[in-house]
Amino acid sequence: MKITVFFVLLLSYVLCACTSKDSSGTNPFKLTIIQMNDIYEISESNNGEGGLARVAYYIDSVKKESENVLVFHAGDFLNPSLIGTLKDSTGAKINGKQMVEVMNLLSLDAVAFGNHEFDLNEDVLQTRLNEMTFPMVSGNVAHVLDGNREGFKQNGKAISENLSWKFPNGTDTLVVGLGSVTLPYTQKDWITYGDVIKVANEQNVQLQATCDLVLFLTHVSRQEDKKLAATLSNVPLILGGHDHYHYIDTVGNTYVAKADANAKTLWRHDLVLNESTKEWVVNSTLIKMDMGVAQKESVAQVVAKWENFARENTGREGFSISTILFKSDKKMDATESVIRSEQTLVGDWMTAAMLWSTGNGDVALLNSGSIRYDDELPSRVSEADVLKALPFGGGLVVTEITGKELKEILAVGFSDNAGTGGYFQLGKVKLSGSDWMIGETKMIDSKVYKVVVTSYLSSGKEKGLSVLADYIWYAPAKVKNGLLENDMRKILIAYSRSDEFVNSRVFSE
Ligand SMILES: [Zn+2]
Known part of the structure; x- marks a missing residue:
């Protein structure tokens, strides 16, 4: 009952935001962002919620109707999971390999580090990073190699501290920049963290100089995200992870959003540029990933392959x-x-x-x-x-x-x-x-x-x-x-x- 009320409130909140600000009326530039966070399982839950085949179907459907789409994951995906604890025929622990294989099929534009990525051992994390075909991004997480602070790498190429994308806007080009920070939760001698607030503010200054729109992909606590939002000027939206329940906070002119864990929901953010005021209007819609959303067949097949592996592997042990x-x-x-x-x-x-x-x-x-x-x-x-x-x-x-x-x-x-x-x-x-x-x-x-x-x-x-x-x-x-x-x-x-x-x-x- 509580949840129903919350949904109604969110909806009216969205309607207010869109009618009060968007008044240009002449084909304004629109960017759609699909946000997910904290996904540990590739499969749907016992209740038929989540599942990455469903997420893939939804992403495809948005891309069919919208021109400018970016897909972000705000971190926590390599651990923990049931499949991750199992061993393959060589005796090697799966350790998130199944997740990377499926995430590679989602056309992700940027993924932040969550604290659980660092549950893995150093060499296993490097193997997973090399298997990814999507870009990780981090402004404050660094690898300590032989006592030196270095950025993490994917296949020998340094992971970017921030990312940007160019979109055509009439005869013009519009640049969208993305900064990213992660909380210093998992402490290991091969990881070092820059200060979340300080690094994000440095990133913002740098990105504001070259971009028309600056967003942040974060994996920090709700409280820290609010603090961050209060310090980042000219950032209309922070896409967060770490908490496992959906919400949108408003801090000044900045929204902070997190979706439910395990893709029970995703956020769809439609950002529209008001050409006259140069302001961005944010319309956010919480999308339930339940039985009402179809599954993308090619992704469902890969998920099923891993589910069979898990069934056989655990079946041998009597489960x-x-x-x-x-x-x-x-x-x-x-x-x-x-x-x-x-x-x-x-x-x-x-x-x-x-x-x-x-x-x-x-x-x-x-x-x-x-x-x-x-x-x-x-x-x-x-x-x-x-x-x-x-x-x-x-x-x-x-x-x-x-x-x-x-x-x-x-x-x-x-x-x-x-x-x-x-x-x-x-x-x-x-x-x-x-x-x-x-x-x-x-x-x-x-x-x-x-x-x-x-x-x-x-x-x-x-x-x-x-x-x-x-x-x-x-x-x-x-x-x-x-x-x-x-x-x-x-x-x-x-x-x-x-x-x-x-x-x-x-x-x-
Ligand atoms: Zn987390």
Whole structure:
């Protein structure tokens, strides 16, 4: 209901913008921009939304009716995805290769770096960059090679700090320039970032000198985009990424737009030049990529090839990725910013499965870094979602820990590690005021509790938790008695089919 209201508001907003400013009437120059951002999956969702074959069809249809069209992607596409976690016949991880292959078919005019592009290792990212037939653009991201700051390259050619295009406008030529910046989120010793605001302003000065229209393609937070918009003069539109929900902000004379993740929506921006005032009028329309939009056959075939690969590859390991496990009426948030700092329903579900595997465990601790979905789960959750959410797989282990020691471990995993992958999603244990509770009972220092964790946590490799390597760990009861295979993904799937899960009614109102 809320969404319907929002759509109506947007529509009226668009109509106002177009009737109040566009008054020239004599064939003004018009530029159409198709904007997408934060797309991790080449396929449509379980709900029939998104999918790059649909995006390709829409781009083609706009190009048929409009003369001047530019297609932009505001970053985040190489990771995470289910297919990206699989390995090919040579044993090499797919790591976004499927995404590049499909994006190469979209006639993209410019793509920004998102933080997730840098999840890949340095050499894998370089391979992906070389496979791209579309231009990346970045003003503030640079590669550190042998201690020197250099731009990233695609096939040996430096990636441009900004891009521009020339369009005929009557007897004249009109130049459109594009700057781009990315947030310094992923820190690695082979990447360096220039300051977002400073670099964008330098780019703007440079571009304004030679272009008739300057736009920005950004991958920063909503707040940072607003700050940026306030400093960039004469830029009518910033096309953003990073947030996963659609919106348009207005800051002075600048609009900032982001579409929904995984191409559930795209923005279509029609920019019309008012020849008398030299102002650009922006009409933005949110386009839903749902079953109402056809799929481009040639792209759908490539997507299907990868879907078959995923089905066969995971089938060999005993998974059936298109099988739906359950339907949720509630929001299942697995975005990194949320799951690494607060308890979520996704954490409840996973830790309940961990406890279930032990039969009678007291506490489950799950390091949130093992969950790599960075999006909301769809309302129909499939085995594919489980594989995507837990790309590392791995087993579970159990041990006995005293209340006193458990409190120290929780102080690290629940408090010190907040905001990082070492933050705990908790099962059956929670903080109530200043007391740790197990179920409805206060934790007792001298009592021994049965604790189940991921094998990764038990290795002591998590930040501040090396002490966990000192315990003696054993397999959960249902694994020991042969009921379950010790793989977190298989345990979660089996739990989601169990009577205990169905009776818990966690996901239904
Ligand atoms: Zn991002």
